[in-house]
Amino acid sequence: MSDTYKIIVTGPFNSGKTQFIKTISDIDVVSTERRITTEDRGIKAETTVAMDYGRVKLGDKTIHMNGTPGAGALRLHVGNPRRRDERLRRSG
Numbered sequence: 001m002s003d004t005y006k007i008i009v010t011g012p013f014n015s016g017k018t019q020f021i022k023t024i025s026d027i028d029v030v031s032t033e034r035r036i037t038t039e040d041r042g043i044k045a046e047t048t049v050a051m052d053y054g055r056v057k058l059g060d061k062t063i064h065m066n067g068t069p070g071a072g073a074l075r076l077h078v079g080n081p082r083r084r085d086e087r088l089r090r091s092g
Contacts, residue, residue: 013070025054
């Protein structure tokens, strides 16, 4: 039986995913925080753009943690399908 575990930390924008990993990680977190350039910059200055990584040892067990970008960031990458469909109808 393996004593290594992996946890994906996910949730909405600004819910504390990166802070959670930073709080319990035994190592310096590999952070992918970047400056926000959209209207969300009024909420906070930086946001996760890829996967954060941290690790914690609990006795003889090792837990690897990856933090995902918030759901708002995902919308930026996939776009809004409803708007995309409207644009396609107008152009076609």
